[in-house]
Amino acid sequence: MQFKDYYEILGIKEDADLKEIKKAYRKLALKLHPDVNPEENANENFRQLAEAYEVLKDPKRRAEYDELKKYGGPSDESFRPPPGWQSNSGRHSSANDHRDFSEFFNSVFGGGEYSAAQGPRQSEGYDRQHADDFAIKGQDAEIEVPVFLEDTLNVSEKTIEYAIPTVENGQVVHKHKTLKVKIPAGVAEGERIRLKGQAGIGHGKAPNGDLYLHIRLVPHPLFDVHAHNLILTVPIAPWEAALGAKITIPTLSGKINLSVRANSQAGQKLRVKGKGLKNKQGHGDLIAVLKVVMPEHGNQESKAMWQQLAQSQDFDPRSQWSK
Secondary structure (H helix, E strand, C coil), rough: CCCCCCHHHCCCCCEEEEEEHHHHHHHHHHHHHHCCCCCHHHHHHHHHHHHHHHHHCCCHHHHHHHHHHCCCCCCCCCCHHHHHHHCCCCCCCCHHCCCCHHHHHHHHHHCHHHHHCCCCCCCCCHHHHHHHCCCCCCCCEEEEECCHHHHHHCCEEEEEEEEEEECCCCEEEEEEEEEEEEECCCCCCCEEEECCCCCCCCCCCCCCEEEEEEEEEEEHHHHHHHHEEEEEEEEECHHHHHHEEEEEEEEECEEEEEEEEECCCCCCEEEEECCCCCCCCCCEEEEEEEEEEECCCCCCCHHHHHHHHHHCCCCCCCHHHCC
8 A cells, every 4th residue: 555645745844733734734625625626636635635634633643653654655655564563543533434534544543444355445525524524614705896986975885796606516606696785985995895704605614705895986087086185176267367266166065166366376276175085084175276277269359458468567477497
């Protein structure tokens, strides 16, 4: 029979402690468990993993195994325990508990399940004791959810559709789900919302996986987002900048009036308190950035007025360049 290198199967060193053994077993079991692994050899791989863990987690069995390891290695196809070998560590458990384990295990750790004439007693599938008792939390999932800026001001409801991969009869299938979810007010770009138990199905006594909603704020045609503040570019006419004016501007919750002072400059910022995005402290602000815009078309009368203005003003906007 072939010698089984349990340390190699678990991917650990021979001086690994029990904590490392358990960690390695859990990591590989999550990957190799037949309920989540559709590969044809999933049963066999998981059986070998369970067998290696069964031996190395038990100090007495591990000590006996380490002693036997001196007599054979993984490449030894004709391994036999030394004459008179008898395990003392295997007597406390029923042989039926390990009937799906290898010829090597049953021959070394006893229980009467193996003889050279009959070979190891096998049953179909993997070791049910380990497979059924091993709990694996369902796979988590994450989907992006687009949210309009207007919808962040209040609690909103959305219908989402997503697919969860699962294994059925050894095949990976995608189950489609539809949920109505509530998006809380004040959600921000990149925020993650956890929906407990709405993802992959758990195995054994483990819970289902969780669904995470990854919030993506939909770009707005008028507003730019800076933290919880909104930036709005406000076009104004030259005479509004010069004389001052009261203008109407949009916000996420409706239109408001904004006062533009006389002699305002292009690029000047006016802050409107509380008209930004909602947050835990209340609301951010709306920052109105003034942009002086010239008329696209003029007439002779307006041209004459601009010429008169140019002649009447002693003003050089580039005077600082000469200093």
